[in-house]
Amino acid sequence: MKHFLTLLDLAPEDINYVVHLSSLIKTLHNDLGISEMNLLKGAHVALIFQKPSTRTRVSLEVAIRRLGGVPLYLRWDELQLARGETIHDTIKVLERYVGCVVARVYRHQDLVEMAKHGSIPVINALSDLYHPLQAVSDLQTILEVKGSLKGLKVAFIGDGGSNVCHSLMVACSSVGMDFAVACPSRYPPAEHVIREAERRAKASGSEVIITDSPEEAVREADVVYTDVFVSMGKERERKDRLNVFLPRYRVTKKLLINAKRDYVFMHCLPCRRGEEVEADVIDDEEHSIVWLQAENRLYSAEAVLMYVLKPDGVKSLMRRY
Numbered sequence: 001m002k003h004f005l006t007l008l009d010l011a012p013e014d015i016n017y018v019v020h021l022s023s024l025i026k027t028l029h030n031d032l033g034i035s036e037m038n039l040l041k042g043a044h045v046a047l048i049f050q051k052p053s054t055r056t057r058v059s060l061e062v063a064i065r066r067l068g069g070v071p072l073y074l075r076w077d078e079l080q081l082a083r084g085e086t087i088h089d090t091i092k093v094l095e096r097y098v099g100c101v102v103a104r105v106y107r108h109q110d111l112v113e114m115a116k117h118g119s120i121p122v123i124n125a126l127s128d129l130y131h132p133l134q135a136v137s138d139l140q141t142i143l144e145v146k147g148s149l150k151g152l153k154v155a156f157i158g159d160g161g162s163n164v165c166h167s168l169m170v171a172c173s174s175v176g177m178d179f180a181v182a183c184p185s186r187y188p189p190a191e192h193v194i195r196e197a198e199r200r201a202k203a204s205g206s207e208v209i210i211t212d213s214p215e216e217a218v219r220e221a222d223v224v225y226t227d228v229f230v231s232m233g234k235e236r237e238r239k240d241r242l243n244v245f246l247p248r249y250r251v252t253k254k255l256l257i258n259a260k261r262d263y264v265f266m267h268c269l270p271c272r273r274g275e276e277v278e279a280d281v282i283d284d285e286e287h288s289i290v291w292l293q294a295e296n297r298l299y300s301a302e303a304v305l306m307y308v309l310k311p312d313g314v315k316s317l318m319r320r321y
Contacts, residue, residue, distance in 0.1 A: 002308045003110075003115045004123040006130040007167055008196055012174035012204060014307075015136075019149075019175070022140040022296065022303040024317065029066075029299070037317070038068035039310050044098040046070050046256055049125070050076035050105045051232050055297045056125050056133065056267060060102060063301035072098065076105075091118035100309055108234050121308045126163060128233060129190070134268050135167035137300035139175065141293045142223055145264055150176035150204075155221035155259070157182045157214050157251055158276055159241075160189040164227045164268050169193060173201040173208055180209040182217035195203050218258040225266040226251045226276045242275070251277045256287075264289045 007015060030033045032143055045064050049057060057073070064071040076082060081090055084254055091114045094101060100121045103111055108127035117120040154172050156165050160183030170191060172179040179197065181189060188194075188210065197208045211217055218224055229245040230238045256263060265281055265288045273279040282288050306313035 001119075002311070004132060004304055004308050005111050005115060005120055006124065007132045007135060007170040008130075008193070012200060014176045015139075015171055017069075018136050018300070018303050018307050019139045019143060020137060021306065021313065022300040023143060025302045025306075026144075026296070026299040028317065036066050036068065037312060039306060039316055040064065041068035043067075043069040043100065043309060045100045045102060045305070046094055047071055047073045047125070048076060048079070048081075048101060048105075049073070050103075051126065053104055053125070055294055056104060059297040060125065060302045062306075063298055063305055064185040067305060069305075073272045086119055087113040088117045091120075091160050094118070094122045100305075107295060123304060123308060126229075129163055129169045131163040131268070132167050132171075132180055133297070133300060133304060134164055135171040136304060138168060138225075138266060138268070138293065139171055139298045140300055141266070141289060141296045142264075142302075144292070144296070145289055146222065150206075151178075152222040152224040153178040153220060154225060155180045155182065155217040157217060157224065157226045157249055157255075158245065159183060159187045159227065160210065161187050161229070162227055162231055165189060166193045168225065169197045169208065170200065173197040173206055174204060176204040176206045178207045179210070180211065180217035180221065182211055182214040182249065184249070186244060187241075189306055203305055209225075214251075216260050221259045221263060223264055223266060224251060224256060224259055226272070227268055228272055229276050232278065240259055244264055246275065250275065253278060253280055256281065259310070263287060264314050266290060266293050 061071045087110055095118050102123040102125050104125035105127050108129040111124050154177055160181045169179050201208045229241050267290045
């Protein structure tokens with residue numbers, strides 16, 4: 001049984017597999033016009049959401065249906081979890097009804113508890129530490145636009161300790177992409193994530209750079225990436241965070257002069273124009289690929305579901321199509 005809690009649990013070849021599977025699924029849908037594949041026919045998947053969501057929820061619901069499964073959207077505050085029922089008891093009940101749980105939570109440890117006590121796969125739809133679904137989609141998008149991954153440089157500007165930065169750092173270092181993080185000293189990536197990313201980078205021939213200088217991080221970057229400065233659950237820190245991040249860590253046209261001429265800009269959304277990024281950057285049709293990035297959340301969701309629930313998925317696809 002596989003879980004999908006963090007990319008730290010996946011070998012580099014598995015990350016590559018899921019990314020390329022995402023691309024294959026998109027090709028089947030768009031080029032061959034295949035709307036449904038029914039590889040998960042009859043499978044019920046519980047979607048437990050403690051945090052709000054647009055892209056993650058919608059992409060997962062559509063992905064499950066296109067694969068022939070049945071999504072069950074369950075708000076945390078509508079479950080007995082909100083009244084004190086333990087995660088242990090909840091997962092022991094759900095495993096008798098559904099074949100998989102996908103959960104979006106405040107505490108990553110809650111996902112760990114689900115995986116520990118349940119007998120069904122658990123997929124991370126975002127936690128305070130990791131957002132692996134987003135990272136898979138991001139690499140698929142870069143592969144689609146740039147044609148390859150190895151040897152490219154990704155610069156992340158903002159909160160180094162964010163779930164998006166953590167997962168993207170692990171993903172990039174695994175597949176041979178240089179990854180530079182520009183963040184304030186108060187908001188660095190977690191040490192264990194840095195250590196593992198550096199180990200993977202050494203094996204893949206890439207480099208991990210941690211700096212407080214956005215200019216240094218963006219220099220000769222192929223991809224420039226940012227995220228909100230105030231993540232869900234950090235709202236009480238908003239004023240303090242903005243005092244630290246602004247204006248130095250805002251992605252501007254002036255900052256992007258340091259990137260390669262054919263750079264692309266990425267943002268996992270939602271964004272706050274004027275805070276972490278200028279409107280002229282995210283709305284730049286020549287360089288911004290945020291809408292393609294959002295679209296690809298659908299195909300990466302299908303790929304992860306197949307990776308977890310249908311490990312012979314590629315063989316099944318190739319036999320069928």
